[in-house]
Amino acid sequence: MSDKQNNIMIYEDKDGVTKVSVKFIDEDIWLTQNQIAEIYKTSQQDISFHIKNIYKDGELQDISTHKKFLLVKKEGNRNVKRNIDHYNLDMIIALGYRVQSDVAVRFRIWAIKRLHEYIQKGFALDDDRLKQGGNRYFRELLQRIRDIRSSERNFYQQVTDIYATSIDYDPRSNITKKFFATVQNKLHYAVHEHTAAELIHERVDIMKFNKIWSAMLTKLN
Known part of the structure; x- marks a missing residue:
């Protein structure tokens, strides 16, 4: 696995709105501690410290968020293959709530807005991503809407069926x-x-x- 296959960016657009852009490989993203440190503009030691505490607190499980991938590293004049620790999107998000940096603060602002939208409306959509592609996710969204509308029809049918059982119907x-x-x-x-x-x-x-x-x-x- 190449250490350049996945990427995630946290940035502000021209209007000052925080955006999070993620490139997925096989429906997930796996980054090294150094890569995560680059995202949040902090040190690898800081990332390692928070990862240990996240596992210690039981916030995430090692088995589902941590994998080793074989990477080719240049050491001196040699290309050396080493198994390097990688962490998935769940860990990257969890670290965003612990790291103290300007980028992490922007991430938390973005996450709070998404969570607020979800709690208030019952859904949160990434409009830009749906417009640009993500055909499978768009089809999934349509199917979920159909399921919701179907449940509405079932509810309406139940109400009318109950009314129809009235003696004076x-x-x-x-x-x-x-x-x-x-x-x-x-x-x-x-x-x-x-x-x-x-x-x-x-x-x-x-x-x-x-x-x-x-x-x-x-x-x-």
Whole structure:
């Protein structure tokens, strides 16, 4: 394994927003203590100290975060093969909460924002990464959305089934129709903050816009 196969960067964009960029190999990232020290702008001794304490505290397990890879190192005029300790992304993240450096502070700011978004919204997305590629992850995201929508349909079906078991249930009555419409609208609003009627209205407007735009393009051509 080459010591240049993986990389991770913590930086600020032109607007001063902290970004974390990671290049994965085989769905994970493995770095040496020296490489991690370069990321957080600290010493290898500091990284080694924190790794020992992370294992001692039981925060992470050695077996799942630590591997030895054979690296070719130049020592004098010789190329020597040595088994070097490498640590995965879990350890790299954990070290970001312990190291005291400007880069580590920026990492913690970034991590807090992601965690806050996850706790508040129930999800956190890396928009830039999804736009640039990551086709497998995008397909996984779509599948998870489908699963969520399926559970919403199941919930709606359960509510309507319970109502249908009522002794005085009449599918033709105005009360029944109003009940189903109310439940449907509440579920729609919970998902996308629009009632069924509002959603239909928006989609009709979009369809009109698409037709007008298509007509304009046809005339131009």
